[in-house]
Amino acid sequence: MKKLLLAITGLLAFTLLRAQEEDDLLNMLDSQETDKPSYVYATFKGTRLINLPTVEVMGKNTLEFRIAHRFGDFETEGSGFTLFGLDGPVALYLQFDYSLTDRLSVGLGRTNNQKLVDGNVKYQILKQTTDNRMPITMTYLGKMNVTHEPKKNADGRYDDFLNRMSYVNQLMVARKFGSRFSLQLDIAHIHRNLVRFREEANDQIALGLSGRVKITKRVALTAEYAKSLNRMENFYDHFGFGVDIETGGHVFQLFLVNSFEVNEAQFLPTNNREFGEGMFRFGFNVSRVFSL
Amino acid sequence: MNKLVVLTAALAFTLMVSCVSNNEEDLPKNLGGCDSLSVTYTKDISVMISSSTCLSCHSAQTANGGIILETYHDVSGHAEKMLTSLSWLPNEPAARYMPPGGPKFSECNISKIRAWIAAGKPE
16 A cells, blocks of 8 residues: 555656656747747848849749840940940840748759850858847858850860869858848859860859848849959959849849859859940849749 | 768769869860861851851941941951951950850851951952
8 A cells, every 4th residue: 555655656746747847848948939030031132133142042932033134235435326235235044943941942044145054052051130149141052054055166165065064152141231231242163164265264263242222112222243363364353233123022123234144154254344344234133933 | 861961972973073174275176177268258257247146236237346247348347356356365355355255256267267368358
């Protein structure tokens, strides 16, 4: 009987203790939930600013379709018949990005310049929180390009298929200061399997700086600059500025930019358009988001 | 988890073996099938111009840089400048590279223009 009482008391004590523990666990969970970080949103309005990618990744199961369009040189010596470059020639880039999670997206794009097709993976490593425990957002973008230019036009350039390939690794760090101003720093590594000149580096490192200032609820001013640290001297830095206009579901980005090409493996190492010589152009990006 | 490791390893391996470092200047020049003898404006040069993007900026309507490339007279007047711009020389300002944004003309076409100029630009 004594043994039975002891057993019952023990069991009761054990149950009570467990209940106490569970309570503590629940409390901990509760307190964790209240501690759950709230993230800063809309550091930038799109996954790209002008040419440079931003830290943004769309929400899970979102498909983004982007059209990037660049017109001809605004004005060069002796020109005047192309209506500030609107008559072309044009560069066109089409891109689909799909977000597998809130932090990870995969995409496919194609530009008419050098008929370059690219596949990309974007992963948001860190997210800025409102309580400033995490002061920055950090995102990685990896890109693999292949050109499908016809072999017959290229005298042996593509006898080796690998000469068609190029790669971009990019790390972006951004911070939203208050509700109106965002700033981003980029570092990019570009590897091109085939370059044009003997003295041109196959591997190049580029730095970028981009910013956005919100003017009204739907309009923001944007600017970006990028420089390849070891490009050949006769090429130029990338620079552009413009305006973001948001109209529910669409983001329109209108700007002036010197680079003609849109892919990082093209405009970072070999931008041949000099802003000061009238070699800038009107361009726009339009993006449409679909929730799947 | 194992699948992810295998996938990452496979991707890393693919990337490692698919990276090479070549340049066009050191590639073997494959000009075997290139006929740069007896080049004429009508047979070769005008065909080359009309089948590329030249005329989108250098037609009589657009005349970018004040250069028109529509007739024999136009092209022969700008032939030397054209050759320099199309050759993409590493010591030239890249702003003069034609076509802007590429692709660069093939070595065969460039050698044809060079031979055409040397032969006295026959029509």
